[in-house]
Amino acid sequence: MSAGAAQGRAGFGRAIAWVLLLAGGLAMVLPLAFMFSTSLKDASEVYDLRLLPAHPTLDNYVTVLSDGRFLRWFGNSMGVATVVTLSNVFFDSLVGYTLAKFEFRGRYFVFLAILSTLMVPTEMLVIPWYVMARNFGWLDSYWGIMFPGMMTAFGTFLMKQFFETVPNDFLEAARVDGLNEFTIFWRIAMPLVTPALSALAIFTFLSNWTAFIWPLIVTTSKELYTLPVGLSSFAVEQQIQWELIMTGAALATLPTLLVFLALQRYIVRGVVMAGLKG
Amino acid sequence: MAGIAVERLVKRYGPTQVVHGIDLDVQDGEFVVFVGPSGCGKSTTLRMIAGLEEIDGGEIRIGGRVVNRLEPKDRNIAMVFQNYAIYPHMSVGENIAFGLYTSKLGKAEKRAKVEEAARILGLEDLLERRPSALSGGQRQRVAIGRAMVRDPAAFLFDEPLSNLDAQLRAQMRLEIKRLHQRLGATIVYVTHDQVEAMTMADRIVVMREGRILQVGSPMELYERPADVFTARFIGSPTMNVLPAAAEGGGLALAGGRVALEGGAVPSGGRVLVGVRPQQLRVLEAGETADLLLSGHVAVVEPLGSETFVHVEVGDQLVLASAAAKAAPPVGTAVRLGADAAALKLFDAETERAL
Ligand SMILES: Nc1ncnc2c1ncn2[C@@H]1O[C@H](COP(=O)(O)OP(=O)(O)O)[C@@H](O)[C@H]1O
Ligand SMILES: [Mg+2]
Numbered sequence: 001m002s003a004g005a006a007q008g009r010a011g012f013g014r015a016i017a018w019v020l021l022l023a024g025g026l027a028m029v030l031p032l033a034f035m036f037s038t039s040l041k042d043a044s045e046v047y048d049l050r051l052l053p054a055h056p057t058l059d060n061y062v063t064v065l066s067d068g069r070f071l072r073w074f075g076n077s078m079g080v081a082t083v084v085t086l087s088n089v090f091f092d093s094l095v096g097y098t099l100a101k102f103e104f105r106g107r108y109f110v111f112l113a114i115l116s117t118l119m120v121p122t123e124m125l126v127i128p129w130y131v132m133a134r135n136f137g138w139l140d141s142y143w144g145i146m147f148p149g150m151m152t153a154f155g156t157f158l159m160k161q162f163f164e165t166v167p168n169d170f171l172e173a174a175r176v177d178g179l180n181e182f183t184i185f186w187r188i189a190m191p192l193v194t195p196a197l198s199a200l201a202i203f204t205f206l207s208n209w210t211a212f213i214w215p216l217i218v219t220t221s222k223e224l225y226t227l228p229v230g231l232s233s234f235a236v237e238q239q240i241q242w243e244l245i246m247t248g249a250a251l252a253t254l255p256t257l258l259v260f261l262a263l264q265r266y267i268v269r270g271v272v273m274a275g276l277k278g
Numbered sequence: 279m280a281g282i283a284v285e286r287l288v289k290r291y292g293p294t295q296v297v298h299g300i301d302l303d304v305q306d307g308e309f310v311v312f313v314g315p316s317g318c319g320k321s322t323t324l325r326m327i328a329g330l331e332e333i334d335g336g337e338i339r340i341g342g343r344v345v346n347r348l349e350p351k352d353r354n355i356a357m358v359f360q361n362y363a364i365y366p367h368m369s370v371g372e373n374i375a376f377g378l379y380t381s382k383l384g385k386a387e388k389r390a391k392v393e394e395a396a397r398i399l400g401l402e403d404l405l406e407r408r409p410s411a412l413s414g415g416q417r418q419r420v421a422i423g424r425a426m427v428r429d430p431a432a433f434l435f436d437e438p439l440s441n442l443d444a445q446l447r448a449q450m451r452l453e454i455k456r457l458h459q460r461l462g463a464t465i466v467y468v469t470h471d472q473v474e475a476m477t478m479a480d481r482i483v484v485m486r487e488g489r490i491l492q493v494g495s496p497m498e499l500y501e502r503p504a505d506v507f508t509a510r511f512i513g514s515p516t517m518n519v520l521p522a523a524a525e526g527g528g529l530a531l532a533g534g535r536v537a538l539e540g541g542a543v544p545s546g547g548r549v550l551v552g553v554r555p556q557q558l559r560v561l562e563a564g565e566t567a568d569l570l571l572s573g574h575v576a577v578v579e580p581l582g583s584e585t586f587v588h589v590e591v592g593d594q595l596v597l598a599s600a601a602a603k604a605a606p607p608v609g610t611a612v613r614l615g616a617d618a619a620a621l622k623l624f625d626a627e628t629e630r631a632l
Contacts, residue, residue, distance in 0.1 A: 169363035172328075172363070173359060173421075175330065175351065176328055176330070176355065176356065177380070177428070178379065
């Protein structure tokens with residue numbers, strides 16, 4: 001095959017890739033675009049599917065933000081997602097590190113037990129969680145919303161895999177230098193896996209920010225609703241006001257974006273190998 | 279500073295024993311190098327001294343104190359690793375200061391120590407840098423700095439130069455040796471490179487398969503190796519070892535003979551004759567020597583100051599030296615000779631020196 005033909009074929013393949021990626025990108029961006037556009041529309045214009053509103057207005061934002069409930073739910077979601085994220089970053093790492101770096105009897109069994117819970121879908125866990133929350137008196141409380149997610153098998157697994165890439169020399173050097181085991185974990189091992197920690201923090205924050213089923217089930221008082229639960233109650237209680245729902249949803253995506261922007265650079269930076277040979 | 283004593287030290291990994299009861303006394307201020315092929319248990323031994331591995335038998339004393347059950351942090355030793363193990367998320371200065379993490383010194387004193395170490399190691403201008411911006415040699419210096427600031431009872435080095443290129447290795451050898459002279463520190467140094475052992479050690483410990491074969495100064499090991507393994511391991515290029523049989527007052531080899539006085543070997547006994555390439559010369563016509571071999575030149579390796587020739591003697595390749603400018607061309611028939619004083623004789627069965 002001549003070089004020209006090879007290039008032509010590669011060019012064709014690239015064109016196909018571009019088209020597919022573009023289609024995928026559009027499919028993902030369009031709903032978002034509609035969400036923002038609807039949030040800028042006036043009620044009379046909502047069913048007019050033009051992407052650019054004819055008379056853009058910020059009235060919906062004023063309405064939503066001046067409704068105390070929305071801010072309360074926003075705050076609830078923020079608080080719950082933040083606490084759960086911090087908890088995961090700390091405890092998943094602690095367990096993952098222990099599983100990755102210490103030899104002890106039953107280590108493999110513990111790991112398998114944790115891993116096996118990955119295969120149980122949330123829908124199946126909701127009932128046992130509910131029974132547990134009821135028996136402990138955690139129903140309709142912040143702790144009730146948070147407790148199932150304070151540690152996750154996925155996070156533990158992820159952190160274990162990353163800690164395994166941390167060379168033992170680092171830990172042993174610190175051990176010889178006289179650090180205790182917790183300080184080694186905290187001052188040496190954790191900074192070496194910041195990319196993984198950022199990824200874990202993003203995943204955890206997002207999944208808790210958007211969590212719907214469990215907060216819906218465990219809460220009954222409106223003051224404890226998280227944002228997704230609150231927004232859906234918006235939708236059912238009055239006649240459906242799409243422009244307001246879309247405004248709420250648009251506001252709800254903001255923290256997601258902020259979290260991603262704040263943490264993404266850590267994901268890209270691979271620090272682990274820098275202290276080693278090479 | 280303190281000496282280190284090891285007695286009947288044993289290590290097992292599951293059913294396999296990897297260190298078989300070794301004994302060693304390292305004097306205060308001594309530079310001892312463990313040398314041996316990869317997998318012979320050098321690192322394991324060093325790590326047991328550091329407390330990073332539990333011991334399965336025997337005793338370790340540092341400065342006269344039994345440390346068998348002590349955590350690494352309570353042994354007051356410093357260790358430098360092959361991969362440097364300097365922390366990538368800290369600057370050079372922070373890395374060196376990390377050696378003082380648990381020290382009770384005041385801030386100013388710590389600072390002074392870090393600066394002194396940096397000055398000795400030539401790192402003053404790099405204190406703010408990240409490790410990723412350093413060369414391999416600089417990284418290893420940072421690791422040494424981190425060890426130095428602690429004033430430990432002893433330094434342990436595990437193949438610290440193995441990741442460096444040959445030139446840098448030679449330079450760092452010199453620096454570590456000078457550092458030892460300057461600090462008067464007790465050093466236990468592990469390497470698989472006999473050149474490092476020869477050039478730096480006060481005493482060399484030759485290890486093989488979890489046992490100590492021989493302990494001695496570099497020159498002792500070079501001149502009086504206790505067995506074939508040490509003889510071949512120490513010295514470069516490798517010593518020639520040729521099988522021979524005692525015969526009528528001398529020794530007969532494939533392609534040659536040795537004239538020996540006074541029946542050093544009982545008649546009919548089988549031995550191994552060792553001769554270093556530097557002492558096995560290409561003979562001029564008519565010249566004679568105690569050991570005589572004849573064969574054909576297979577390969578010529580000029581090194582500038584001297585030239586090594588590989589000669590096929592019988593079915594064995596023998597390495598000999600020739601004057602730099604008078605090396606015989608490939609294919610010529612040559613005679614090789616060495617003095618009896620330069621020969622090492624080993625028992626063919628036990629491979630121990632006779
Ligand atoms: N953690 C371990 N588990 C099992 N075997 C090991 C372990 N560490 C080392 N070994 C074995 O012990 C022997 C000695 O290893 P080591 O001390 O690292 O050798 P060296 O440093 O001389 O190259 C080797 O055969 C090695 O395979
Ligand atoms: Mg080793």
